[in-house]
Amino acid sequence: MIVELGHYSLILAFAVALVQATLPLCGAARRDSRLMALAEPAALVQLILIATSFAALTYAFVVSDFSLRLVTLNSHTDKPMLYKISGVWGNHEGSLLLWALTLALFGACAVWFGGNLPATLRARVLAVQGMIGVAFLAFMLFTSNPFLRLATPPLNGDDLNPLLQDPGLAFHPPFLYLGYVGLSMAFSFAVAALIEGRIDAAWARWVRPWTLAAWVFLTIGIALGSWWAYYELGWGGFWFWDPVENASFMPWLIAAALLHSAIVVEKRESLKAWTILLAIMAFGFSLIGTFIVRSGVITSVHSFANDPERGVFILMILGVFMGGALTLFALRAGALEAKGLFSSVSRESALLANNVLLAVSCFVVFIGTIWPLVAEMLWNRKLSVGEPFFNAAFTPFMVILALILPVGAMMPWKRAEFGRSLLPLRGALALAVALGLLIYAMQTGRSALGPIGAALGAWVVFGAAVDLWTRAGRGSLGNRLGRLTRLGRADWGKATAHSGLGVTIFAVAAMHAWAVEDIRVVRVGETFPVGPYEVILKDVRDVEGPNYLSTMAEIVVIRGGATVATLFPEKRVYPVQAMPTTEAAIDYGFTRDIYLVIGDPQEGGGYAVRSYVKPFANWLWGGSALMALGGLFSLTDRRYRLAAGARRQTPAAQPAE
Amino acid sequence: MRTALALCLALSVLTPAALVLTAPPALAVQPDEILPDPALEARARAISRDLRCPVCQGEAIDDSNAPISRDLRLLVRERLVAGDSDEEVVDFIVARYGEFVLFNPRASGSGWILWLAGPVMLLAGGAIAFAITRRRPTAEPELSEAERARLAELMKE
Numbered sequence: 001m002i003v004e005l006g007h008y009s010l011i012l013a014f015a016v017a018l019v020q021a022t023l024p025l026c027g028a029a030r031r032d033s034r035l036m037a038l039a040e041p042a043a044l045v046q047l048i049l050i051a052t053s054f055a056a057l058t059y060a061f062v063v064s065d066f067s068l069r070l071v072t073l074n075s076h077t078d079k080p081m082l083y084k085i086s087g088v089w090g091n092h093e094g095s096l097l098l099w100a101l102t103l104a105l106f107g108a109c110a111v112w113f114g115g116n117l118p119a120t121l122r123a124r125v126l127a128v129q130g131m132i133g134v135a136f137l138a139f140m141l142f143t144s145n146p147f148l149r150l151a152t153p154p155l156n157g158d159d160l161n162p163l164l165q166d167p168g169l170a171f172h173p174p175f176l177y178l179g180y181v182g183l184s185m186a187f188s189f190a191v192a193a194l195i196e197g198r199i200d201a202a203w204a205r206w207v208r209p210w211t212l213a214a215w216v217f218l219t220i221g222i223a224l225g226s227w228w229a230y231y232e233l234g235w236g237g238f239w240f241w242d243p244v245e246n247a248s249f250m251p252w253l254i255a256a257a258l259l260h261s262a263i264v265v266e267k268r269e270s271l272k273a274w275t276i277l278l279a280i281m282a283f284g285f286s287l288i289g290t291f292i293v294r295s296g297v298i299t300s301v302h303s304f305a306n307d308p309e310r311g312v313f314i315l316m317i318l319g320v321f322m323g324g325a326l327t328l329f330a331l332r333a334g335a336l337e338a339k340g341l342f343s344s345v346s347r348e349s350a351l352l353a354n355n356v357l358l359a360v361s362c363f364v365v366f367i368g369t370i371w372p373l374v375a376e377m378l379w380n381r382k383l384s385v386g387e388p389f390f391n392a393a394f395t396p397f398m399v400i401l402a403l404i405l406p407v408g409a410m411m412p413w414k415r416a417e418f419g420r421s422l423l424p425l426r427g428a429l430a431l432a433v434a435l436g437l438l439i440y441a442m443q444t445g446r447s448a449l450g451p452i453g454a455a456l457g458a459w460v461v462f463g464a465a466v467d468l469w470t471r472a473g474r475g476s477l478g479n480r481l482g483r484l485t486r487l488g489r490a491d492w493g494k495a496t497a498h499s500g501l502g503v504t505i506f507a508v509a510a511m512h513a514w515a516v517e518d519i520r521v522v523r524v525g526e527t528f529p530v531g532p533y534e535v536i537l538k539d540v541r542d543v544e545g546p547n548y549l550s551t552m553a554e555i556v557v558i559r560g561g562a563t564v565a566t567l568f569p570e571k572r573v574y575p576v577q578a579m580p581t582t583e584a585a586i587d588y589g590f591t592r593d594i595y596l597v598i599g600d601p602q603e604g605g606g607y608a609v610r611s612y613v614k615p616f617a618n619w620l621w622g623g624s625a626l627m628a629l630g631g632l633f634s635l636t637d638r639r640y641r642l643a644a645g646a647r648r649q650t651p652a653a654q655p656a657e
Numbered sequence: 658m659r660t661a662l663a664l665c666l667a668l669s670v671l672t673p674a675a676l677v678l679t680a681p682p683a684l685a686v687q688p689d690e691i692l693p694d695p696a697l698e699a700r701a702r703a704i705s706r707d708l709r710c711p712v713c714q715g716e717a718i719d720d721s722n723a724p725i726s727r728d729l730r731l732l733v734r735e736r737l738v739a740g741d742s743d744e745e746v747v748d749f750i751v752a753r754y755g756e757f758v759l760f761n762p763r764a765s766g767s768g769w770i771l772w773l774a775g776p777v778m779l780l781a782g783g784a785i786a787f788a789i790t791r792r793r794p795t796a797e798p799e800l801s802e803a804e805r806a807r808l809a810e811l812m813k814e
């Protein structure tokens with residue numbers, strides 16, 4: 001009964017979305033305030049309906065209702081409660097429902113926080129959101145219905161893929177979806193503005209918080225996924241340039257570009273057409289990401305669906321939305337007059353350079369991702385594009401970006417002098433170069449990657465610090481510190497996010513350059529050296545978990561006679577899916593992780609043991625967290641809070657008009 | 658901007674193919690495979706990190722647990738011990754398993770398009786961006802009568 005209620009409210013939500021997508025749009029065109037006013041209740045009702053539907057599906061998973069096809073395929077009575085719940089979105093149909101729920105949530109947020117928008121713009125934004133809702137709800141109802149029943153329910157389910165039974169992965173999809181779908185707001189604002197034929201500073205101020213929020217969620221989602229790969233897949237890799245990873249990375253890059261170009265529109269009313277195009281493309285890449293993940297078009301470790309019917313449907317959604325938006329863009333972009341002009345050395349041009357680099361690097365990721373498909377279709381060449389290509393073709397853009405970032409961030413608007421902007425940074429530059437040289441001298445016979453990464457990372461971090469310090473103005477130390485605490489949150493956000501990028505650059509280089517690896521057969525009781533550590537395999541025993549069997553090793557790590565850590569790496573078998581997984585044991589540290597993996601028993605006795613020392617692994621997650629935190633600081637900046645708060649004043653202000 | 662449009666058009670030619678997922682835990686290089694000579698072993702690892710397992714989903718033979726990856730890892734080491742250079746080892750494997758196993762696609766024939774796409778886009782983007790900064794100010798729009806009156810009013814105050 002509850003399940004049928006969920007199904008019914010999903011169909012109702014589709015009907016409401018149809019209303020939301022059409023009538024407010026007509027209303028806005030005819031200046032009919034009654035039709036326009038429909039958009040708000042429609043968006044709220046849609047949220048209530050889809051939330052009901054989602055709750056019903058969650059209920060079915062929690063009580064293990066195996067009459068539901070989806071629950072049978074993806075759950076099991078022995079599964080821990082957390083994974084019963086995360087199992088709701090650990091599959092194609094459920095993840096789409098989460099997608100739709102997130103979309104409805106953003107639509108409702110547009111109602112709650114969009115009070116200060118002009119009525120026509122608000123109606124149009126919500127109508128475009130409604131159209132996206134129509135598309136995805138139709139996709140779900142016609143090709144991927146989560147509420148299908150089974151005629152003869154089995155006694156128990158098939159369980160969730162054991163690799164996905166993990167806390168990191170339980171929260172990875174919701175964050176990614178908040179990011180993907182958050183970009184739909186930027187898209188809706190762009191399309192609505194194109195229909196209105198008007199883009200100004202106010203528009204940029206409205207669109208930027210949504211983009212920021214989406215970017216923050218994407219950052220967290222990507223970092224969680226990367227962290228999961230690091231500890232779960234068993235060899236400590238954190239990024240594989242897998243098509244599905246690329247699918248989340250491309251919208252992240254474009255969203256980052258959009259964040260920066262929206263600043264130019266907000267402050268200088270320039271780069272308008274480009275910003276609109278980025279807003280369209282950001283959501284376009286989200287749809288492409290959904291397409292890549294959901295259609296299984298590109299072979300990859302992550303694809304969980306492989307139904308061509310679904311692939312074609314998403315492709316149609318992609319075609320309609322991108323085709324429609326880009327046609328609208330082609331018709332209207334010419335009318336977007338740029339007001340603020342700027343010289344080729346200025347804050348605007350630095351932000352433009354940021355945009356070009358981010359967009360081109362996104363393009364490189366895109367072409368690398370689809371190249372195997374293109375090559376097979378055009379020349380019948382079956383080939384692969386993997387890590388070495390992306391490392392070679394993508395990294396240079398990030399290096400250039402990191403090089404110009406601190407200087408560009410210090411430049412004044414309109415017209416700047418390169419030398420003058422570099423002047424306050426000379427200390428940071430010298431320090432970064434010195435650090436690179438020091439590290440180069442300390443390590444012998446290794447690649448230049450480590451020192452270069454350290455110097456670049458330090459340059460970006462120190463640059464961000466200098467930027468903040470310069471903003472504190474002149475005067476005594478106390479005065480400057482006082483002013484520093486009173487700086488706007490956007491300033492702090494900028495410095496924090498940029499530092500996060502610097503830290504991430506350093507960590508990526510360090511992980512590539514200085515990792516230590518050791519693979520050998522070890523008997524119980526044996527000691528062996530790994531880097532500066534002594535490692536002892538103390539014991540190997542069998543342990544039974546809630547829904548798995550485990551072979552657990554006890555390994556002690558010693559340095560200079562003192563025990564650093566006692567770790568318990570496992571090899572698990574999940575009997576329901578007959579699938580083995582490795583559970584690496586990690587001793588997390590500030591400057592290094594010790595990462596141990598127990599392998600199969602060997603014929604001549606002993607076990608295969610893999611030991612890694614991963615330098616600065618935590619800095620990678622720390623850097624990502626700093627980027628997300630920086631985004632959050634910016635999001636809570638006064639000017640956005642004022643914009644959100646303006647809604648409460650509107651009703652009072654109206655009678656005075 | 659036009660390139661972005663072309664990029665979207667390029668997408669419309671994508672066709673979905675049905676491919677199945679298997680995600681085995683990667684146990685990679687086994688201890689018995691490792692060569693006694695550390696220099697040779699380091700070369701073997703570097704080569705096998707860039708070779709794709711022919712039956713897995715986007716895994717290098719270095720990370721893969723599939724039997725064929727083990728065979729390939731042993732083959733790489735066999736050729737290295739026999740005295741082949743790194744390029745000869747890779748050519749040897751590509752000759753037998755096709756260019757599909759190369760994670761680093763060769764910049765030959767149509768491969769050039771892939772490798773040059775980024776730099777060409779950067780040049781194009783840079784040129785467009787530079788053109789934008791060179792833009793001359795368009796003539797200021799004339800003030801309308803109402804605006805002129807309002808301006809005069811403001812000036813009086």
